[in-house]
Amino acid sequence: MNIKALNGFKDILPGEVELWQRLETLARDIFARFNFSEIRLPILEKTDLFARAIGEATDIVEKEMYTFVDKQVTMRPEATASLLRAYIEHGLHVQKPVQRLFTIGPMFRHERPQKGRLRQFHQMDVEVLGSTSPRVDAEMMAMGAMLLAELGLSVSLEMNSLGCPVCRPGFRTSLLAFLDERHQGLCDDCKRRSSTNPLRVLDCKNPKCREQVLEAPSLLEHLCADCADHLSGVQEGLEQLGVQYSLNKFMVRGLDYYTRTTFEFITGDLGAQAAVGAGGRYDGLIEQLGGPRGVPGIGFALGMERLVLLLQQKEAELTASGVDLFVAGLGEQSSRYGFGLTHALRTGGMRVVMDLEGRSLKSQMKQAGKLGVPYVLILGENELAEGKAVLRNMATQEQQELLLQDEASTVQTLVALISA
């Protein structure tokens, strides 16, 4: 009986994990440039939190959550709900009027796995709480675009406005009337959606529906004055910051809580999973979860698996060695000496590899070459007897003799030579 990882759950092995680290390191750097602070959140929350935040009727809540039914707790399917719960629970709005927070970690949804979609997947989630300024919206998108650009990925940005509780009901009514008229021309899914989630019909992929929907009433034309102002403020900000985007009046979000600005970073290189990042504004959500009144929010999440896939497509393996020195021993005496010296070098902060299997020098040189190590310290019996060793520069093939003094000064000498 072979034990394997669960369907939709993946190990991230050495070789790939370096890409993840690079992604995370760069993201943390960029988040810091924009003054975001990290918050770390639990993976398990009360089921009710997600039901209230994401929406009872969404697919996520209805059928995709990993829930311990008897305990009424759920593995988080997304980060915003947990983050807002923490924000409210600790009264973070009192400490600072505007909070800028990010969190990185695994999420869980019981969907059928496919390319770029796992059951345990990882997101980097960024939220700004307490500001209605359209400049914040623009800044969020600019930050996402900056990260993607510095990763070397070309990804496009699409934006829309979903309006607010003032203007959306009116739009919904006219959309429903329109869909009713065109009912026969829609695909089966959209016939169903017309009643369950009419906005979703707008971004159906079926060409027939797309054609029908072209003439559908537009969200953008139904925006109230405040929402329209906000939208133009966002656009102005994006233009000022030089962020490329396109307005897509058919883009809709799957989670109930979004208002006004919504956006997606989209790629054509991941098959059906086009969105590598998406988010939007959710001005009523904090209050709805029992938080302070009238505190607005905006946020977005980046799908890390999807970004890593793109990075993998873009470039071959990372060849950076991650090792400073290879210590090669020849025979028992020198291996014994090298064993101790290796440890001393590591204590001194160096990344050192030594073969402990007693292999031939040729084999050890091969290993060193494969590792891409810049230097090899060769401890030969003859030299060792004279208190010497050979340091080989692998790139130039130059070798120099070293006088071995006490361990501490040998370490010092090597560190100086190698870091030079």
Place this chain on the structure above:
RNA sequence: GUGGAUGUAGCUCAGUUGGUGGCAGCACCUGGUUGUGGCCCAGGAGGUCGUGGGUUCAAGUCCCAUCAUUCACCCCA
């Protein structure tokens, strides 16, 4: 949840009308060089042919089931 495709060495894959698992490539180990990497050459190791049934004298090959992987739908990051 629905539909399609695919499971043979660590990886990528051959395997004919059923008739002994491949001098296959990459990776790994050893040697060619009494103590020096990348190239080359030689050798070596590595397999429950996803699993369980069935048909057959005989199954990697045909049939059924099952598990897994994968792509798409749905949904979403």
